[in-house]
Amino acid sequence: MIENILLGFATAFTPENLAYCFLGVFLGTFIGVLPGLGSLAAISMLLPLTFYLEPTTALIMLGGIYYGGEYGGSIASILLNLPGTPSAAVTCLDGNPMAKQGRAGVALFITAIASFVGGSVGIVALMGFGPSIARLGLGFSPADYFALMLLGLVAAVTVGGGSVIKGLIMVVLGLLLGTVGTDVTTGDFRYTFDFLELRDGVSLVAMAMGVFGVSEVISSITGSKTRKISEKVTARSMMPTRQDLRKIFGPMARGSTIGGFLGALPGAGTVIAAFMAYATEIRLAKDKTRFGKGAIEGIAAPESANNAAAQTAFIPTLTIGIPGSATMSIMLGALMIHGISPGPLLISDHPTVFWGLIASFWIGNLFLLVLNIPLIGLWVRVLQFPYKYIYPVVIALICIGVFSMRTSVFDVSLVVIFGALGYLFQRTGYSPAPLILGFVLGPMLEENLRRAMLMARGDPMRLISDPLTGSLLAISALMLVWAVFGGIRSLIAARRKGRVFRHRRGLRCWPLPPG
Amino acid sequence: MKTISLRLIVAVLLAGIGLTALVIASTYDIGSARRMGPGYFPVVLSAVLVLLAVAEGVTAFMKRAPESSSSKIDWRPLLAILGAVAGFAVTIALFGLIPAFFVVIGLATLSEPRYGWKPAAILAIITCIGAWLLFSQLLGMTLPLFRLGF
Numbered sequence: 001m002i003e004n005i006l007l008g009f010a011t012a013f014t015p016e017n018l019a020y021c022f023l024g025v026f027l028g029t030f031i032g033v034l035p036g037l038g039s040l041a042a043i044s045m046l047l048p049l050t051f052y053l054e055p056t057t058a059l060i061m062l063g064g065i066y067y068g069g070e071y072g073g074s075i076a077s078i079l080l081n082l083p084g085t086p087s088a089a090v091t092c093l094d095g096n097p098m099a100k101q102g103r104a105g106v107a108l109f110i111t112a113i114a115s116f117v118g119g120s121v122g123i124v125a126l127m128g129f130g131p132s133i134a135r136l137g138l139g140f141s142p143a144d145y146f147a148l149m150l151l152g153l154v155a156a157v158t159v160g161g162g163s164v165i166k167g168l169i170m171v172v173l174g175l176l177l178g179t180v181g182t183d184v185t186t187g188d189f190r191y192t193f194d195f196l197e198l199r200d201g202v203s204l205v206a207m208a209m210g211v212f213g214v215s216e217v218i219s220s221i222t223g224s225k226t227r228k229i230s231e232k233v234t235a236r237s238m239m240p241t242r243q244d245l246r247k248i249f250g251p252m253a254r255g256s257t258i259g260g261f262l263g264a265l266p267g268a269g270t271v272i273a274a275f276m277a278y279a280t281e282i283r284l285a286k287d288k289t290r291f292g293k294g295a296i297e298g299i300a301a302p303e304s305a306n307n308a309a310a311q312t313a314f315i316p317t318l319t320i321g322i323p324g325s326a327t328m329s330i331m332l333g334a335l336m337i338h339g340i341s342p343g344p345l346l347i348s349d350h351p352t353v354f355w356g357l358i359a360s361f362w363i364g365n366l367f368l369l370v371l372n373i374p375l376i377g378l379w380v381r382v383l384q385f386p387y388k389y390i391y392p393v394v395i396a397l398i399c400i401g402v403f404s405m406r407t408s409v410f411d412v413s414l415v416v417i418f419g420a421l422g423y424l425f426q427r428t429g430y431s432p433a434p435l436i437l438g439f440v441l442g443p444m445l446e447e448n449l450r451r452a453m454l455m456a457r458g459d460p461m462r463l464i465s466d467p468l469t470g471s472l473l474a475i476s477a478l479m480l481v482w483a484v485f486g487g488i489r490s491l492i493a494a495r496r497k498g499r500v501f502r503h504r505r506g507l508r509c510w511p512l513p514p515g
Numbered sequence: 516m517k518t519i520s521l522r523l524i525v526a527v528l529l530a531g532i533g534l535t536a537l538v539i540a541s542t543y544d545i546g547s548a549r550r551m552g553p554g555y556f557p558v559v560l561s562a563v564l565v566l567l568a569v570a571e572g573v574t575a576f577m578k579r580a581p582e583s584s585s586s587k588i589d590w591r592p593l594l595a596i597l598g599a600v601a602g603f604a605v606t607i608a609l610f611g612l613i614p615a616f617f618v619v620i621g622l623a624t625l626s627e628p629r630y631g632w633k634p635a636a637i638l639a640i641i642t643c644i645g646a647w648l649l650f651s652q653l654l655g656m657t658l659p660l661f662r663l664g665f
Contacts, residue, residue, distance in 0.1 A: 049649075052656070165571050169529055172564045176536055176557065183553040190553055191539060214596060221592040221626050388630065389638060392623040395596060396642050399603040399619050400612070404656060412604035416597050423593055428525045446556045458549025 005127065008355030011056060012363055020057050021360050024064025025367045031065075032072020033382050034390060035080075035220050037213070039069025040327045040433075044208040045394075047334060048401045055338035056353050060360040062334055064367070066327060067119065070270070070310055071368055074111045074303060075379050079104055088306075090274040094291060094298030101294050105237030106244060108376060110296060111303045112369050114252050118304030119365040121256035122263060122311025126358055129264070130319050130347065137320035137344030143452035143463045145322075147472035149445045152266035152322055154476040156434050158483035159272060163429060165487070170425070170434040177202055177435075178442020185450060197410040204333045206411040207439065208326075209398045210418020211425070211432040217391050218423050238373060240296075248300035251281050255304035263309025266316060266324040270306040277305035311361060318354060320344055322441070326433035329440035521588065526572030533564035592626035599623040611662040616643050 011017065024046075031042035042065050050058035073088035078095035091111065098107040140148070157167030180191040181201030192198040255277035262273040281301045282291050291298050314331075316322045321342030323329040335342050340350055347354045372379070402411050422432055452469075456462035464470045540561055546552025599622035607615035620639040624630040650656045 165567060165574070169564065169567045169571060172560055172567060173529070173532070176533075176560045176564060179557050179560070186544075186553050188543065188553040190543065190557060191536070214600065218589070218592045218596050218626075221596075222589045388624075388627060389634065391626075392599075392620040392635070392638050393642050395599055395623045396603070396616055396619045396646075399600055399607075399615070400646055400650070400658075403603075403607060404650065404658065407658075409604050409608045412600060412607070416600045416604070419597055419600060420593070423588075424521075424525050424528070427588060428522045430525070449556070450551045453548055453551060456549075458547060460548070 001127075004351065004355050005359070007351060008357075008359035011352045011356030012060065012359035017057050017060050017356070017360065018363065020053065020061040021064045021364050022367055022371075024061035025068040025364050025371060028065035028068025028070075029072040029075075029368070029372070029379065030068075030382065032069035033075050033379050034072075034394070035076060035387065037216060037394070038073055039066050040208070040330065041212045041216065042066075042069040042072075043327060043330050043334075044205055045213060045397060045401055047205055047330070047337075048404045050334070051337070051405070055335075055340055055350075056356045058338055059331075059334065059353060059357050060364075062331060063357055063361055064364045066331070067115075067307065067310055067361075067364060067368065070307065071111070071115055071372065072379070074115070075108065075372075075376075076383060078107045078111065078299075079380065079383060088274075089271075090278050090302040090306075091299055093278070094293070094295050097292065097294035098296070098299070103294065105376075106240045106296075107299055108372070109238040109240055110244065110248060110299050112372050114248065114255065114300040114303035115307040116365050116369045117252045118256045118259055118307035118309075119311055119361065119368075121304075122260050122308035123358060123361050123365075125260045125264070125308075125312050126315055126318075126361075130315055130354070130358075133315060134319040134344045134347045140320070140344075141452065141466075141469070142448040142455065143466060143469040144472065145320075146445060146448040146452050147463075147469045147476070148266075148320070149322055149441050149448070151472050151476045151479075152316075152324055153434070153438060153441060153445075154479050155266045156325070156437050158479045162431060163487070164480075164483045166430045167434050170430055170432065171438040174435040174438025174440075175442040175445065177207070178439045179446065184443065184447060195410065197406075197408060201443075202439070203402070203405065203408070203411045203414060204330070204436075204440065205405055206402050206414040207418050208330060208436055209402055210415045210420075211422030211435060213398050214395070214415060214419030215422030215426050215432075217394055218419070219426060220387065221391060238376065244296055247296050251277075251297040251301035252304045254280055254284075255301035256308040259305030259308030260312045262305075263312035264315045264324075266322065269313060269325045270309040273305040273309035274302035277301040307365075314357075317342070318346055318357075321346070321444070323437065326436040329437050333440055520575060522575040523572055526568050526575050530565055530568035530572060533561045533568055536561035537565060591628075595626035596623055598625075607659075609662075611659045612646070613643050613660050616646065 012021070027046060028039065028042050031037050031045065032039055037045075043062055046065050047062070050061050053061065070088070074091050074095070077088040077092040078099050081092050081096040095107045095111070098104065153171050157171055158164055178201070180198055182188070182199050183190055189199060258277045258280060259270070259273040262276060263269065278291075278298060278301055281295075281297045282288055285291065285295075285297065313324055313328050316324050317328045317332055321332065321344070323332045332342055335346075340346065340353060398415065399412055402415055403409070405411060425432060425435075452463060453460075464473060536557060540554050540557035543554030543557065544552035545554040545558060548555075599619045602622045603615045603619040606618040617636075617639045620642060621632075621635055624635040624638075647660070650658055651660075
């Protein structure tokens with residue numbers, strides 16, 4: 001254990017890795033600050049840049065981009081009430097009122113501190129539980145893997161709120177897109193339409209850039225045009241009072257615990273973690289009316305929760321090779337591009353990758369804390385920079401990024417198709433995250449199902465009768481039934497009230513406790 | 516006045532995708548449950564997709580929700596941005612990277628009326644220099660800056 005951690009720090013502390021970690025955090029924050037673009041867009045835009053690096057260095061940089069993007073999203077939500085990422089939406093609730101009271105600096109500082117604490121707790125959990133979960137994963141049969149992935153997909157659709165049927169459609173479409181290319185088992189071509197380029201499958205980056213990048217840019221152009229930050233945020237204004245610091249201790253501890261736990265579960269992720277932590281603080285507070293009006297606990301708890309969850313989300317991804325969120329599936333894709341096969345053997349086969357990455361998380365979180373106090377003025381200026389000068393460059397970068405992956409014109413034209421689809425989906429309330437998750441998990445899901453059915457001699461009852469596989473499948477079925485039932489009930493309730501449920505933007509779907 | 520909602524159109528589109536996928540997949544070897552062929556998984560998936568999309572379409576049709584502003588298409592930015600990406604694809608294949616950057620940025624700025632060609636040109640020049648520094652100099656990638664290949 002100790003020697004592994006030392007190995008990790010020895011890997012992360014090379015000048016090259018430190019430099020790329022720094023670069024990743026910096027670029028990630030930069031993109032996260034831009035409206036509409038979150039950490040997922042940041043990772044997929046910058047993924048091509050990492051191709052020329054060593055696998056470990058590349059992952060360290062991508063990790064930095066990831067939590068940098070998360071932090072950048074928080075900056076935008078506090079200063080503008082415009083969450084750059086969904087998980088930062090909770091931070092809006094109290095962060096923006098604080099900014100309006102002239103305490104934006106303090107809110108940003110608390111965010112940085114809470115992120116660091118939450119991140120650290122998550123990293124410790126990752127170090128402590130990662131190797132033992134990987135050992136557990138070694139004993140899983142193909143049927144168990146199939147059931148686990150299915151559970152992850154179902155959880156991604158049902159837990160997040162929103163329309164279950166739309167989520168399922170996205171998952172199935174993603175799985176179907178994942179079958180494009182050469183069939184691993186037989187070598188047959190599927191859905192290639194005689195395109196040579198499709199034999200390797202649809203490009204993950206082209207797809208992610210289309211449904212996340214391009215469609216977000218299109219909607220942001222017509223979106224907010226006036227963005228004004230009245231207050232000047234200086235490094236000096238970021239200093240919290242002694243009372244502030246005393247108040248955030250409990251919320252940070254609770255938020256980190258909640259986030260660390262939820263992050264490791266499939267489907268839950270950072271958004272739910274942030275909401276849960278916020279709801280817990282309201283429940284525990286003596287004076288509940290302060291929330292939503294700039295309560296400092298309302299920032300500390302969700303921010304520590306979403307960062308803890310952001311770290312523990314790596315547990316299923318790195319130890320058993322099953323990503324729990326769209327962002328993690330891009331990270332998994334990056335691993336595979338660099339020739340590292342994900343799964344329970346990753347830790348023992350590539351110890352420098354695993355431990356180096358974990359150590360770099362810590363260094364990256366420290367960078368984030370140190371970087372953002374002097375650089376806050378820069379981020380504020382980025383936020384105020386007119387969007388009309390930003391989006392053409394973003395589109396150009398998406399194009400060159402996708403093109404440079406395989407120097408393929410075909411991939412760029414895929415971006416056009418996925419951009420159009422993504423925009424349509426976004427307008428009609430489909431979330432693209434399950435699409436990506438299904439796409440990445442698809443081939444693994446199919447392969448494990450085929451192997452499991454072969455071993456079960458074609459009898460599905462054999463899968464269900466296995467205690468582990470059976471209970472995993474049962475949980476998925478229960479979640480699905482429960483979600484569908486809930487959907488029907490809310491539909492009937494809405495009909496009875498005589499009005500239709502309308503899709504509301506922003507905060508929705510999460511019932512805050514009464515009071 | 517009852518208009519066909521965008522939600523319904525998307526549901527129909529998805530059902531169409533599913534149906535096409537199903538027709539194509541049915542030409543593949545299905546195999547058996549024990550030895551699944553390359554067609555097994557796609558057939559199941561596309562059938563499920565069709566069912567789900569039909570269910571979604573029926574709900575969308577029954578609800579007849581009034582068209583809210585968030586479900587309208589903004590044609591101008593949509594076409595400009597998609598056109599910009601398509602323009603990049605064509606130009607980089609024919610003339611190389613630098614002309615492609617000018618095309619993508621020029622077309623992207625058409626998303627807003629009265630953008631003006633001057634800021635667009637400046638943006639394009641900055642992007643070219645930045646990309647050249649980053650990709651060619653820093654990362655050592657070989658990208659065709661200029662070419663003439665028909």
